[in-house]
Amino acid sequence: MDTVKLTIKNQPDLYLEADTICPDTFAGKKAEEIAGLHVYIGREQHRLGDFFEVSGNAGATPEETKIVVNGDLSRVKYIGMKMTGGEVVVNGNADMYVGAWMQGGKITVNGNVDAFAGTGMKGGEIVINGNAGNYLGAAYRGDWRGMQGGKITVTGNAGSDIGTFMNGGEIVIGGDVDVHVATHAEGGKIIIKGNAKSRLGGQMVEGEIYVLGDIDVMMPGFAYREDVDVDMDGIKGRFALYEGDLGERHRKRKGQTIYAKLYQRIEA
Amino acid sequence: MSELLIRNGFVFDPLQGIKGDRMDIGVKDGKIVEPGTLKNAKTIDAAGMTVMAGGVDIHSHVVGPKVNVGRLFRPEDKLFKSPYKSPTCSRMEMGSSVPSTFKTGYDYARMGYVFVNEAAMPPLHSPHVHEEIRDTPIIDNAAMPVFGNNWFTLEYLKNNEIENNAAYTAWLLRATRGFGIKVVNPGGSEAWGWGLNCVNIHDPVPYFDITPAEIVKGLIETNEFLGLPHSVHLHCNNLGNPGNYVDTIESLKLAEGYAPKNDFGREQVLHLTHLQFHSYGGDSWGNFESRAKDVMDYVNAHDNLTFDMGQVTLDETTTMTADGPFEHHLCSLNHLKWANVDVELETAAGVVPYIYSPKVKVCTIQWAVGLELALFSKDMMRTFITTDHPNAGPFTRYPQVITWLMSRAARDETMKTFKWLDKTIDATSIDSIDRELDLYEIAQMTRAGPAKALGISNTYGGLAPGMDADIAVYALNPENMPSDPTDIEKAFSRCAWLVKDGIVTVRDGEVIAEPAKRTVWVDVKVPENAQVQRDIYEHFLRHYSVKLDNYSLFDEHLHNPRVIEVDTTQ
The missing domain is CATH 3.20.20.140 (Metal-dependent hydrolases)
Known part of the structure; x- marks a missing residue:
């Protein structure tokens, strides 16, 4: 695997749209060609090299390409957007849409990310060693196709509206989350190791939410069923199982109605 | 004013029964004219193309x-x-x-x-x-x-x-x-x-x-x-x-x-x-x-x-x-x-x-x-x-x-x-x-x-003299149609030329001019009808959320009208 190193040297005055920072775009290119790729500030077109020091050549394919981005990237959007393979390591905070519509490969962010990371994600893995903003693994504005596959791990906290319209895949949050979890979801799994606030699973049709900490306010659309033992991926304990959202449509399998499931740990 | 001659295309005009004849279409002052009446026309070469x-x-x-x-x-x-x-x-x-x-x-x-x-x-x-x-x-x-x-x-x-x-x-x-x-x-x-x-x-x-x-x-x-x-x-x-x-x-x-x-x-x-x-x-x-x-x-x-x-x-x-x-x-x-x-x-x-x-x-x-x-x-x-x-x-x-x-x-x-x-x-x-x-x-x-x-075929949809000079030219030769159907799709997606109201509007599939567009509406003259006037007044008084005075379109909303008049009082 060949490594391309990008180090930010000039901060943009506004926000930089840099969906070109992606193994799929870099593959087969030399450092100087990569520096010549286009990035945008609003409607103005710039070169990637205007903002970044570029060193190292990319591999022949996305899978053989690793990108390491260093510095404060809190004004850089769309890192790793639509990537299908390879690896991206971000050493610093990144702005919105990290790994949006990602299909494969791995992104590691050693820092915080802003909103919409992993939007519409179909596959691959995102690891955020820090906090995530709102709309993590959610759908694009207006769209009903949220996260469909892959895995997002956040070691810190996440914002509101995570997993909106989620259809598949997994989101693991090490810390706490804000309001609205898995709204409209029709599949997938969200694990919250810390506390949650309220409105978990609103209009949720199918899928699973696990909360290891407290929930401030439970949705009235979720009904308590029973206490169950869970032993899954290192998560162990006795959980209260709730089913919902009772106000939504639900499909049936073998005569049984399938509800979305919300597990809250009552005993470690 | 402006004259235009669309030369030598295969013309299809069902309103006149023209089935792919090779002919010229003349344009003067936004209307279609007999090509022979033109004096100093700009020419569009439509040879080997379809004209509609x-x-x-x-x-x-x-x-x-x-x-x-x-x-x-x-x-x-x-x-x-x-x-x-x-x-x-x-x-x-x-x-x-x-x-x-x-x-x-x-x-x-x-x-x-x-x-x-x-x-x-x-x-x-x-x-x-x-x-x-x-x-x-x-x-x-x-x-x-x-x-x-x-x-x-x-x-x-x-x-x-x-x-x-x-x-x-x-x-x-x-x-x-x-x-x-x-x-x-x-x-x-x-x-x-x-x-x-x-x-x-x-x-x-x-x-x-x-x-x-x-x-x-x-x-x-x-x-x-x-x-x-x-x-x-x-x-x-x-x-x-x-x-x-x-x-x-x-x-x-x-x-x-x-x-x-x-x-x-x-x-x-x-x-x-x-x-x-x-x-x-x-x-x-x-x-x-x-x-x-x-x-x-x-x-x-x-x-x-x-x-x-x-x-x-x-x-x-x-x-x-x-x-x-x-x-x-x-x-x-x-x-x-x-x-x-x-x-x-x-x-x-x-x-x-x-x-x-x-x-x-x-x-x-x-x-x-x-x-x-x-x-x-x-x-x-x-x-x-x-x-x-x-x-x-x-x-x-x-x-x-x-x-x-x-x-x-x-x-x-x-x-x-x-x-x-x-x-x-x-x-x-x-x-x-x-x-x-x-x-x-x-x-x-x-x-x-x-x-x-x-009911607008005296103005639109045909190429007879006197009609609006709205003419589309497609890069399709009816005598040698493409063997790959996707080429037909391409030709109709992006016309070679569009003339609207005598103005060359599209060339090679891209818009190059924006001639004035019109709003076509139908104005019908009917005899005075006191009953209907009263019904309209009553419904607006009782049921509508707007007043009658605010309901009808104000003229400033109407853009470049072309009125088709119908008179039922004759």
């Missing part, structure tokens, strides 16, 4: 409140699909199935179209419709107010007061600067206000106690009493459901015994729109099948009818209609988002996104039904290409529809992508049809026919 009149779209939802709801509630319709960056236009072109006004105008022009009839104008919101017409460049627009669920109409027709209904119709056409009588799910959208529907033409409307059949017949009588350019334009009851071909044929039979009465060359009394959505057999989605043959046997045998296809193009699109109950029904099938609105005394509307997928059996059968209707038709002057934009697909897919109609190979290529090919073939006749339409028939279906049915 500018396209006329009889049914498309391009302007107005429900289109805008579609734009607003589908931001994802713009994602990765726009903006198209034109090398010649500076306007942002946004959206795919619900494009921005600018993209709408430019894309129609790029396909060689010059006239688009907005298919449903809620009368109360006519100012919005006209403001968007103004903002849609190049193409001339008309807009049809909806009548089929209007309280005035229901009351007059209930009492069989055709003359009063005609006076009200004339008043509303003027108040909204409308073009003709549109009927959407007659009675059903009013019933929707009660949470109900009219599922067949004998199902009475709650409270008003009038049936859809009585509404349609009454409106045909009203239309012919007034002698409007266009006929009643009907979206039948029970759209989109298995087995609805029975209701459709019953609706068609309502036109029996009526003859057209007008001074505009129109020969039909009833236009059936998006007939594809109304030609289904079976009694469930499981045994859903095509009944295009049955419907077309009836249409072919009755020449006081015209129809447009409403062809499914197998895209992700946005459905929008004044058929409120249907949109609710659709939302309960696909579980996507739903917008719904009630328009006081007049109509309703709903909007739902929809994906016509080649992997879904019902969608591929719908695709076949639309094409079968056209391919079974014996009179292409009564058969028009539409996608009921954006309901069955975006209008930008007309070139694909044309290609399917012109090429069996293109149909086969598309059918190869079907997941349920065998079941689709079993449920339809499409695989047994070898018919391929020619360019003359395409010209009938896309300009001459619609212009004649709209």
Whole structure:
């Protein structure tokens, strides 16, 4: 695997749209060609090299390409957007849409990310060693196709509206989350190791939410069923199982109605 | 002023019966003239190319409140699909199935179209419709107010007061600067206000106690009493459901015994729109099948009818209609988002996104039904290409529809992508049809026919001297048609030249000028009618949320009008 190193040297005055920072775009290119790729500030077109020091050549394919981005990237959007393979390591905070519509490969962010990371994600893995903003693994504005596959791990906290319209895949949050979890979801799994606030699973049709900490306010659309033992991926304990959202449509399998499931740990 | 000579093209003009003759078309001061009268003309070399009149779209939802709801509630319709960056236009072109006004105008022009009839104008919101017409460049627009669920109409027709209904119709056409009588799910959208529907033409409307059949017949009588350019334009009851071909044929039979009465060359009394959505057999989605043959046997045998296809193009699109109950029904099938609105005394509307997928059996059968209707038709002057934009697909897919109609190979290529090919073939006749339409028939279906049915064939849809100089030139040689059908699609997607009102508007598929667009409306003079005046006053006093003085369109909303005058007092 060949490594391309990008180090930010000039901060943009506004926000930089840099969906070109992606193994799929870099593959087969030399450092100087990569520096010549286009990035945008609003409607103005710039070169990637205007903002970044570029060193190292990319591999022949996305899978053989690793990108390491260093510095404060809190004004850089769309890192790793639509990537299908390879690896991206971000050493610093990144702005919105990290790994949006990602299909494969791995992104590691050693820092915080802003909103919409992993939007519409179909596959691959995102690891955020820090906090995530709102709309993590959610759908694009207006769209009903949220996260469909892959895995997002956040070691810190996440914002509101995570997993909106989620259809598949997994989101693991090490810390706490804000309001609205898995709204409209029709599949997938969200694990919250810390506390949650309220409105978990609103209009949720199918899928699973696990909360290891407290929930401030439970949705009235979720009904308590029973206490169950869970032993899954290192998560162990006795959980209260709730089913919902009772106000939504639900499909049936073998005569049984399938509800979305919300597990809250009552005993470690 | 400016003169133009379009030289040596293969000309197709069904209004004059010209079938691909190699000839010149002259243009002077925005009108078509005999080429011999030109003195100092600029020349466009159309040798080896197809020349037709500018396209006329009889049914498309391009302007107005429900289109805008579609734009607003589908931001994802713009994602990765726009903006198209034109090398010649500076306007942002946004959206795919619900494009921005600018993209709408430019894309129609790029396909060689010059006239688009907005298919449903809620009368109360006519100012919005006209403001968007103004903002849609190049193409001339008309807009049809909806009548089929209007309280005035229901009351007059209930009492069989055709003359009063005609006076009200004339008043509303003027108040909204409308073009003709549109009927959407007659009675059903009013019933929707009660949470109900009219599922067949004998199902009475709650409270008003009038049936859809009585509404349609009454409106045909009203239309012919007034002698409007266009006929009643009907979206039948029970759209989109298995087995609805029975209701459709019953609706068609309502036109029996009526003859057209007008001074505009129109020969039909009833236009059936998006007939594809109304030609289904079976009694469930499981045994859903095509009944295009049955419907077309009836249409072919009755020449006081015209129809447009409403062809499914197998895209992700946005459905929008004044058929409120249907949109609710659709939302309960696909579980996507739903917008719904009630328009006081007049109509309703709903909007739902929809994906016509080649992997879904019902969608591929719908695709076949639309094409079968056209391919079974014996009179292409009564058969028009539409996608009921954006309901069955975006209008930008007309070139694909044309290609399917012109090429069996293109149909086969598309059918190869079907997941349920065998079941689709079993449920339809499409695989047994070898018919391929020619360019003359395409010209009938896309300009001459619609212009004649709209009653505007003295101005649009043809190339006779005196008509508007709207001319589309396509890079297609009828003597040497491309072997690859995708080349036909390319040629119709981006015309080589479009001349509108004598101004070269498109060259090599890109817009290079924006000639002044017009709003076409119908002004009907009727005798004073004190009864109707009083009824209007009373309804506005008691029931409307706006005052009568604020209802009629203000002149500043009306953009560059072209008035078609009808005088019934003579």
